[in-house]
Amino acid sequence: MTGILDKLYVEHNVHGARVMARSLQLTGDNSEDDDIDDAIEMLKDDLDACAKEMKRLVAVNRASLFEGWPTDA
Incomplete structure (x- = not known):
């Protein structure tokens, strides 16, 4: 996902999500x-x-992969 400026993007993995800058100049x-x-x-x-x-x-990562399984939320 990027913004309208194409300077920032969101990265996610099992540990969570973070914002990354594409360049040093914003x-x-x-x-x-x-x-x-x-x-x-x-x-x-x-x-x-x-x-x-x-x-x-983060909400998608927290959700159960299978219906009926408990979630942490």
Whole structure:
């Protein structure tokens, strides 16, 4: 799963989920306050989307593989 910026993605395994950055640079060069605010707002939106995906993946990992088996949740 990636955000609209294609700068972040969610990775998951048996230990849980985590957000990874695709590159070290997350924003372009900005010299105006509005440009800075817009760039950071987009990153925040992407992180919110990653959080939603992380929660979904953790819930899937917690669920029973077979109906009727107990879950930890």
